[in-house]
Amino acid sequence: MKTKPKPEMDPAAAFPDAQQPPRDADLKAALGRAAAPVAAVSANLRAAAPAVATDWQFSARSGWYQVHLLKKRRLFYLVPKRGDFRVSMILGDKAVALLLKGPFAERTAELLTTAKRYPEGTAFLFDRTSLDPELLKAILAAKLAH
Numbered sequence: 001m002k003t004k005p006k007p008e009m010d011p012a013a014a015f016p017d018a019q020q021p022p023r024d025a026d027l028k029a030a031l032g033r034a035a036a037p038v039a040a041v042s043a044n045l046r047a048a049a050p051a052v053a054t055d056w057q058f059s060a061r062s063g064w065y066q067v068h069l070l071k072k073r074r075l076f077y078l079v080p081k082r083g084d085f086r087v088s089m090i091l092g093d094k095a096v097a098l099l100l101k102g103p104f105a106e107r108t109a110e111l112l113t114t115a116k117r118y119p120e121g122t123a124f125l126f127d128r129t130s131l132d133p134e135l136l137k138a139i140l141a142a143k144l145a146h
Contacts, residue, residue, distance in 0.1 A: 006060065021056050022064050022080075032083045034128040041087065043069075044137045045075070045085035059085035062086075075143060084128045087136065090121040095142040104138045114130055 014030035015022045026033045032107045045052050045068065052075065055067045066078040076089035091099075099108040124139060126132075 003045055009060065009083070012081040012084065014082050015064035016051075018058050018060075021058070023054050025055070027066075027080055030080050030082060031085060034081075034084050037128065037131050037133055038078065038087075040133045041131075041136055041140075044133065045140055048137075048141060049075075070144070075140065077129050087126045087131065089139065089141055089143065090118060091124060091139065092121040092146055094146040095139075096122055098142045098145060099138060102138060102142075104135050105131070107135055 009016050014058055015026070022030070027038070049070050051070060053069050055069060056064050057067055058064050062079045065080065068075045068078065076087055079086040079088070096108070096112070099105065102108075111124060112122065127137065
């Protein structure tokens with residue numbers, strides 16, 4: 001019986017040491033020039049939902065990452081990379097339908113052509129180059145509404 005190979009750590013992972021959890025203050029230094037868009041996303045989210053909390057978790061593939069939660073509901077994941085990041089979230093059908101009726105309908109439809117579908121919803125992924133803070137603000141608003 002073959003054993004599953006151990007996942008390889010992303011070489012760009014900002015916090016690859018499982019024994020050393022990062023502090024929130026370490027995030028800005030690790031992101032470098034990518035820190036500003038991440039700060040904008042966090043500020044927009046906190047304005048819309050002040051009770052949002054963050055939790056650091058570890059993955060053997062991507063190192064330490066942050067989960068943004070509203071109570072126990074996972075809003076999105078922030079995977080810090082050196083000088084970059086990945087934001088990922090899953091939206092249910094109602095939230096996607098709301099986006100398709102709003103000011104970002106065309107952009108949302110574009111994203112849906114390449115978005116991965118899961119039983120719990122549609123995955124939206126962004127990095128430093130693809131992130132549009134206003135679009136992400138609308139996506140988070142749709143997620144919070146449903």
